[in-house]
Amino acid sequence: MKKTKPKYMQIIDAAVIVIAENGYHQAQVSKIAKQAGVADGTIYLYFKNKEDILISLFEEKMGSFIEEIDQMIAGKGTATEKLLMMIEAHFNLLSADHHLAIVTQLELRQSNKDLRLRINDVLKGYLKVIDKIIIEGKESDEFSSDLDVRLARQMIFGTIDETATSWVMNEEKYEITKLASPVHRLLINGFRSR
Amino acid sequence: MKKTKPKYMQIIDAAVIVIAENGYHQAQVSKIAKQAGVADGTIYLYFKNKEDILISLFEEKMGSFIEEIDQMIAGKGTATEKLLMMIEAHFNLLSADHHLAIVTQLELRQSNKDLRLRINDVLKGYLKVIDKIIIEGKESDEFSSDLDVRLARQMIFGTIDETATSWVMNEEKYEITKLASPVHRLLINGFRSR
Amino acid sequence: MKKTKPKYMQIIDAAVIVIAENGYHQAQVSKIAKQAGVADGTIYLYFKNKEDILISLFEEKMGSFIEEIDQMIAGKGTATEKLLMMIEAHFNLLSADHHLAIVTQLELRQSNKDLRLRINDVLKGYLKVIDKIIIEGKESDEFSSDLDVRLARQMIFGTIDETATSWVMNEEKYEITKLASPVHRLLINGFRSR
């Protein structure tokens, strides 16, 4: 509904820019409104409150990304190949959108516990995709049959996330996209049945 | 110096409890003072400002932990064994101190960028310990000679951190200490030369 | 700009009253807001901070006074007559506004060095007006040709200021406006060429 109105995405995109350039705690509603070219009050016609902007931001940006991933890896290829595709897609996304990388890896983590719980809800979709790959890998005997799915998922997500955060913190001095393959190899090595 | 005065640690311990029980943004100085059993102003005889309490908290708790780890793994054992000791020590620390686990895994991450940079300085000591183990493992041929140290470090740290955060977020429903061994095995599998 | 908005002067007038009645150090922002009939936060829509209220107060009240004086004495009359007009205008201003007299002669002097420097900037305009009169008097030979302008200025300003301060400190028990003429005579006697 609201989401089809042009100002909805306009405000979210403004929020990404403002947060990336000013930091989470300096991203006042009035600043986002000015960046979006609307009045402060207009924000509240599209979002319940400030937290709602941030949740929606994460849902729109990461939610659509997760769906893409899900479709991208549907059917074709082995679990090993799918994992590579996923990591590559993840690193490509961050590499392509400088502002979004800063916001998701650094700034949004400063949000309070409530907001982080809501963000985790969105991430659960991502974790499910990871779980699907792991289970598929175990069934196809690519991965060890006694591989603990939760641990493997935490390893994959933790490694990708830490790699991405380090890269952003180092001011993106190197090409993160080139890390997809070696990261993938390390993970697969750990999971492989032998 | 300051650190030998009993009130210094008294205030830090109070801060851990107050932050864990009320959350980062609800941890007012007055609350910490009351918990420590001192007057508000007394805090400022031992700490420059509120941020200084939090930095000191992290330095005292994690800094000493890192030193312990460093000494614990000095000399004895293979890199593989040392990595296990480190993971066990990390999980034991969090498991033994419920409040500290919440503070370091969840609450302190809400701090602003300045504080997080200072926290990262402390963590660098931890990352150095990890690096030492990795390099030792490569030299002893336990780990693959073409293992990228930075990637391996990010994999180790990311996996441990994500495992710990998930555990805290799940309200510590399971024994995280039991995860040390399987986490270790997964990591070693990934690094092993073959 | 701001200055045309009614609340701007409303807040400044409130500040004069609150400072006069409570003293400089007891003039909290919340008290000024209440006196002005606005919320505390509204103050900060019109002033950068508390100091800005006080500077603006002085600029508005004295600044406009100085401009008035400047225009009043433009052209018409001798230097001697102009000096009288100036002294009368000054005493009339204080006499007409009890609160303002207290604020400018007693309370605002308690401000810190920064604020006092800003206040001095405003006063420089007044000193320039005085200087103009002195120079004119010297040129017209009303005043001695070897009269030191700086000294004469300090004598005029010092005498007026001390007279006013004494009057306020004596709780305005006598009519200060009646002092304009004798003060003027004394000063002119001192300056006269003979």
Place this chain on the structure above:
Amino acid sequence: MKKTKPKYMQIIDAAVIVIAENGYHQAQVSKIAKQAGVADGTIYLYFKNKEDILISLFEEKMGSFIEEIDQMIAGKGTATEKLLMMIEAHFNLLSADHHLAIVTQLELRQSNKDLRLRINDVLKGYLKVIDKIIIEGKESDEFSSDLDVRLARQMIFGTIDETATSWVMNEEKYEITKLASPVHRLLINGFRSR
């Protein structure tokens, strides 16, 4: 009594230095104590409270100055000569003690109304000396018989004070002692019977 103890003057001298170098509002009791080489608490063995230090400071420094003046001008000379001696003594005092000049002309004026009233009590002794000179001058017919004593006193004090304050504000760039004679001449011109 207390005043004969060496630490009494030690603390007052420390206060002058601390206030001159840090400003009135940055002259904390602890800073004065450190400068005096005593413990904070020791201050309160010699002074009732902080205000008492400042009043005592003014009493000791200006009080003794006023007594000196009073004796210096006793008997000898005309009123005109006495006025010159007084102005010279005043300017010499400020010129000889840089710190004291800053404290009395700039910093102590920031004190609250109560303290300033107490300071005025001390100054009354000075004003009495001035009054004596004026009355003597009127009786000897040096000054006009219809000279208003209060106005003349305010003129003398206001001029001296403004001259001194301007000199301190201009960072004492010129020799204030050289101004005694011309200031004196201007005042005498104003008062002279003719």
Place this chain on the structure above:
DNA sequence: CATGAATGAGGCTTCATTCAT
């Protein structure tokens, strides 16, 4: 739909003073 002026709660920090040693 859109505006933007107005609201008002809430917390970190300073520093004069005390008093047990």
Place this chain on the structure above:
DNA sequence: CATGAATGAAGCCTCATTCAT
């Protein structure tokens, strides 16, 4: 006499949200 660690009251300012226009 002297110390100095401890006290605790008190205020400026920010910014998410509302609502009259």
